Amino acid sequence: MHRKHLKYWGDIALAVLVFGGAAVLLIGAAELPPPRFEPLGSAAVPRGLAAILIVLGLWVAVRAVLGMRADAPVASPEGTASHPLRSLGVLAALIAYVAALDLGQLPFLPMTALFLAASGTILSGGGWRPALVYGALGLALAGALSFIFSNFLYIEIG
Amino acid sequence: MLDAFAALMDWHNLVLLLVGTGLGIVIGAIPGLTASMLIALTLPLTFHMDPVNAVTLLIGEYVGGISGGLITAILLRMPGTPASIVTTFDGYPMAQSNRAERALALGIMASVVGGIISWGFLAGMSPALARFALKFGPWEYFTLVLMALVMLAVLAQGSLVKGLLAAALGMAFALPGIDSSIGQARLTFGSSAMLSGFGLLPVLIGAFAISQVLRDAAQPISNKKIEIPKRRLPVHLSDARTHGPNMVRSSLIGTWIGLLPGIGGNIAALVSYSTAKQLSKEPDRFGTGHEPGVVAGESANNAAIGGALIPLITMGIPGSVTEAILIGALTIHNLQPGPLLFQNAPEIAYGIIAAYLLANLFMLIMMWGAVRYIAQLVRLPRAGLLSVILVFCVVGSYAVNSSFVDVWVMIAFGVIGLGLEAARVPLGPFVIGFVLSPIAEEQLRASLMLSDGNALEIFQRPYALLFLALAVLTVAWPAILQRIARRRRVST
Numbered sequence: 001m002h003r004k005h006l007k008y009w010g011d012i013a014l015a016v017l018v019f020g021g022a023a024v025l026l027i028g029a030a031e032l033p034p035p036r037f038e039p040l041g042s043a044a045v046p047r048g049l050a051a052i053l054i055v056l057g058l059w060v061a062v063r064a065v066l067g068m069r070a071d072a073p074v075a076s077p078e079g080t081a082s083h084p085l086r087s088l089g090v091l092a093a094l095i096a097y098v099a100a101l102d103l104g105q106l107p108f109l110p111m112t113a114l115f116l117a118a119s120g121t122i123l124s125g126g127g128w129r130p131a132l133v134y135g136a137l138g139l140a141l142a143g144a145l146s147f148i149f150s151n152f153l154y155i156e157i158g
Numbered sequence: 159m160l161d162a163f164a165a166l167m168d169w170h171n172l173v174l175l176l177v178g179t180g181l182g183i184v185i186g187a188i189p190g191l192t193a194s195m196l197i198a199l200t201l202p203l204t205f206h207m208d209p210v211n212a213v214t215l216l217i218g219e220y221v222g223g224i225s226g227g228l229i230t231a232i233l234l235r236m237p238g239t240p241a242s243i244v245t246t247f248d249g250y251p252m253a254q255s256n257r258a259e260r261a262l263a264l265g266i267m268a269s270v271v272g273g274i275i276s277w278g279f280l281a282g283m284s285p286a287l288a289r290f291a292l293k294f295g296p297w298e299y300f301t302l303v304l305m306a307l308v309m310l311a312v313l314a315q316g317s318l319v320k321g322l323l324a325a326a327l328g329m330a331f332a333l334p335g336i337d338s339s340i341g342q343a344r345l346t347f348g349s350s351a352m353l354s355g356f357g358l359l360p361v362l363i364g365a366f367a368i369s370q371v372l373r374d375a376a377q378p379i380s381n382k383k384i385e386i387p388k389r390r391l392p393v394h395l396s397d398a399r400t401h402g403p404n405m406v407r408s409s410l411i412g413t414w415i416g417l418l419p420g421i422g423g424n425i426a427a428l429v430s431y432s433t434a435k436q437l438s439k440e441p442d443r444f445g446t447g448h449e450p451g452v453v454a455g456e457s458a459n460n461a462a463i464g465g466a467l468i469p470l471i472t473m474g475i476p477g478s479v480t481e482a483i484l485i486g487a488l489t490i491h492n493l494q495p496g497p498l499l500f501q502n503a504p505e506i507a508y509g510i511i512a513a514y515l516l517a518n519l520f521m522l523i524m525m526w527g528a529v530r531y532i533a534q535l536v537r538l539p540r541a542g543l544l545s546v547i548l549v550f551c552v553v554g555s556y557a558v559n560s561s562f563v564d565v566w567v568m569i570a571f572g573v574i575g576l577g578l579e580a581a582r583v584p585l586g587p588f589v590i591g592f593v594l595s596p597i598a599e600e601q602l603r604a605s606l607m608l609s610d611g612n613a614l615e616i617f618q619r620p621y622a623l624l625f626l627a628l629a630v631l632t633v634a635w636p637a638i639l640q641r642i643a644r645r646r647r648v649s650t
Contacts, residue, residue, distance in 0.1 A: 007582075014581040018323065025330060028345035039611030040603045042337040042344050045595075049330050056323040063319075087376040087576075094368075094548055094569060101552075102562035116545045123375055123541035134542060141546060145553055155557050 011064035018057035025050040089122040101157075108157045112142035163512045165505060171214045175513060178215040179520040182222020186239050187230050193223020193239060193480055197487075209491040209506055214513045216487055220480055221273065221517035224423060224463055225525065228265040228456055233258055236367045236547070240358070240593065241423030241459035243366075243586060244431045248444065248451030255447050260392045264449055265456040266525045267393060268405055272457035273518035275409035276416065276464025281511050296608060297616050300601035301625035303594050306425045308629040309432045311587045318636060324583045328591025329598075331356055338596070339603050351563050360555045360568035361592055365585050367551050368572025371544045373579065404434055404450050405457045412458030416465025423459035423466075424593065430458035432632075464514060471499060471507050 025046040035041025097115035100106045113135045120134025121127065149155040165171065178200075185196045196219050204212035227239030232249035245265060252261035294302075311321035334345040335355025346352035408430035415426035434454035435444040444451050470481045488506070493499065499507045555568040575585055609615035616622050 010581050014583065018327070021327065021330060025333070025345070028334075028347065032342065032344060037340060038603055039606045042340060042342045045599050045602075046330075046333055046345060049326055049333070052326045053323070053330065056319055056326060059319050060323065083376050083378065087372045090375045090544070090548070091372055091569075091573070094552075098552060098562065098565050098569065102565070112549055116542075116549065119545040119548060120541045123544055124539070130541065134545060137542060137546070138549070141549060145549070149553070149557065155560060157553060157556060 005068050008064040008068045011060050015057040015061035015064070018053050018060070022050040022053040022057070025053070086122055090119050093118040093122065108146055109139060109142045112145075113138035116141070161505070161508070165210060165509065166214065166512050166516055171211060171513075174211050174215040175218045175516055176520055178218025179222040179517050180524055182219040182224075183226035183229075183521065183524060184222075185219075186223035186226025193220050196223055197480060197484065204487060204490070209488075209493060209503070210509045212487060212491065213506060213509055216484060217510060217513040218517045218520065220463060220484070221460070221514065221521055222524075224459055225266070225269045225273075225521045227459075228269065228452075229262070232261045232265060232452070234370070234543075234547070236370055237362075239423075240362060240589075241427055241462070242455070243424055243589065244427035244455035244459075245452055246366075247431065247455070247586070248446070248448050249455075251445070251447030252449070252452065257447065260449070261452050263393045264397070264401065264452050266522065267397070268401070268408070268453045268456035269460040269525075270518055270522040271405045272409040272412055272459070272461035273464060273521070274515070275406065275457075276413040276461035277511070277515045277518065279413045280464045280467055280514060294621065295619070296601040296604035297619045297622040298625065300598055300605055301616070301622040301629065303425075303598040303601065305625045305629040305632070306428060307587070307591060307594055307598070308632050309428065312432075312632050312636070317582070318633070320581075320583045321587050324578065324585070325587040325591035327578075327583075328588040328593075329595035331361070332592045332595035339600065356567055356571075356592075357555075357559070357564050358593060360564040361571045362589060363551050363555055364568040364571025364573075365575035365589050367547060368568060369575030369579060369585070371547055371551075372572060372576050374540070374544060401450065401453045404453050408434065408454040408457035409461040412461030413465035415458070416462030417468050423462035424590065426458040426462035426465075427455040428590065430454040460518070467510060467514060471510055 029043040029046040029050070032041070032043040032046075035044075093115060096118075097111060100111045101108065116138025117131045117135035120137070121131045124130040124134075146157060149157055166175070182193055182196060186193055197216050200215065200219060204215065207215070224239055224241050227237055227242035228245050228249065231237040231242035231245040232253050235246045235250035237243045237246055249261045249265065252258065307325050308322075311325045312318060332355065334352050336342070336353055337344045343353060411430045411433060412423070412426040415429060416423065431444070431451060431454045434450050435441045438444065438448075438450060440448070466481050470484060488499075493503050493506055551568060552565055555564045556562060575588075578585060578588060605615075606613065616626065
């Protein structure tokens, strides 16, 4: 795969995912009963949207294939991530944080402090100092949020 | 009306209005926390209040909540409320080009002008306007929603096909859950968690906030500093001439659309933005940090509040979730919104109208005074700011239903949003498609039921035909322009 064709391959991948989504809509619509009380029924809109998605997906795919055949060079996408691992790290920390609160039933205050320490450290490039600073910030933030939500909005977090 | 203003001058009401507006601004500025959520959560606090005090507090929260959304929309491209999505189109590029304060100042001014103009309609012309909007049937609503969706897809930066694809994908994600027309579970594939579908708030926070934070996390830290005003706001007298017509037009559009049940401030902002772009001599500059883009969106979304209050107090019809909660607030106090409200409880009917005007003025004072501090948000260390935003997103999504399912949905849509942007599929039409899909389907099905399945009845509905024609014209317009340009080239 040439790097200059990356955009076209991205479009083809998008079209494949769109076809997959359309297939899910069609499968789900097939399980629905026919209309009884009104002319349209529950399945009509999913089927219509699936058809629209297939047409638009085909359009995107055909344009991508034609573009590749024409061998048109494409500039690399704007705003290309310079540190994609940081994004992945923050996403992993976020998932771990929510999993700890939801699945682990762990308390909100220390988990938020740990999350802020982890996320802040990843985003600032590492080191103990940011971990401590953001950990303390997390503890203060969690305390304030917990107080406001439980005392004024009647919501217990976690 | 004068009595209502006099009653509002009571220090108790003034304090409540001030607190409500301030709280609304703060909550509205936080992605994931919306005016409707704040009002719903404050509702239990108003149980023991005097009805006028309760209404005053809630109206302040409503106005502040919608207005506060512009802050993070401009500074961080994270709309605090759905009504501020359009503000991100030009507000964020302005902030990125060292014009954050200008964008904030214009946004605040536009919000206040929108609020005051719509107050004029609310106070003076509400019965007549409400009567006219009531002529609309399901066909008109369906075609209006269709027109808005098409406009947004065309408005989106980049390919028209990808804009339409984004809208269709957004609509598809709104389908799972209980089909409200007949109570049938649809596309749930046997999962009980899917019966309530994907919540708007988790989807919105995920697609806009989480994906933005993850994208920003990958960017190298910029040393570029944003200039923050020291003494005065960058607003000039000449702005009245430059932006005045746009503000008035957008406020009128916002008031009109706000009047229509179920449409809301986000569509009002969208239609105003689209109109401003189409009437502009420089349409290509929209989406790149063009001032009229911020003005159009913010005038309209605030004006939509006044518009939405018209059917609420004159007919008891909620225009959106927030108005539905306000109806609940009145019902708690044994008050029935509708025409009789003016006879049975004029202090409430006129109190709402008076509180709406004062809340707009309080919002102006508070946001005007705090804009320098608000602008300093961008000076905060990015690592801390992004991490804190993530915590707010988690807490905001959780607070909607006190459920972690919504938090997982939010994360999933964050990843989807990141993927869509990587494939250059715009997120605006995706989210608006998600919001509008249930309304469009409901109105289409109601139309067909009323016409015994005869879709041709649309040709007997002039307003529906007009909206449909505008939708078709919006899609065809780029091709028509291309054809005209080609013919001109050939002839020369």
